[in-house]
Amino acid sequence: MAKIFRYAAALLAACLAVGSVMVRPAGLAMMLPGMHTGSAFKMAAEHRYLVVSPEVREELAIPFEGPVMANGPLARSAREASGETGIPARLLWAIAMHESSLHAWTVGVAGRPHYFRDREQARMFLASLPRNANFDIGPMQINSFWVRRLNVNATSLLDPTTNFTIAARILRKEFHRYGKNWKALAAYHAGGGCITPRGRQYAQEVLELYQGL
Structure with missing residues (x-):
């Protein structure tokens, strides 16, 4: 699939516009058959696409930002x-890019992201979940483990500033626990300070995005 996008970028490199969508030489990311919306955004980020097709924008609506941090x-x-914690803003951006495709009102359940058009829709969805459900919230997809551990109101995490x-x-x-290495990112991803086999791959994907920003 990555090859398809590279070929598309090459084809569109000389174009300044495609239909009603303005693009720069980096190319245009578009939905392919069977592709999840979040995957399209992630592919756009990984390959430095500067815009996405109308179909993707229509599904996720606002607020979409990226992949360039403006x-x-x-x-x-x-x-x-970043100013409060000292964590690089670009690293936070890369994680949000990977976790939620930079969509503020995302709630993930059982590994599946649910995108909502506004905060109220996301709040109502959260309220409908079982009491002990395992979920992830907002642009940084903060896991419910942390919601309970830190005694944070889940709805408050739908505010982007609070979430970040x-x-x-x-x-x-x-x-502080693991040092500035992949294990810290893996622990964030897993929740509860755990490091899973998937953690190393996750950290590598985030760092690749981070290095490209």
């Missing part, structure tokens, strides 16, 4: 969290 609401939230700030505090704690 000065939108989510980027400002990431920088504010709590996530940055968790990351800071894991960096």
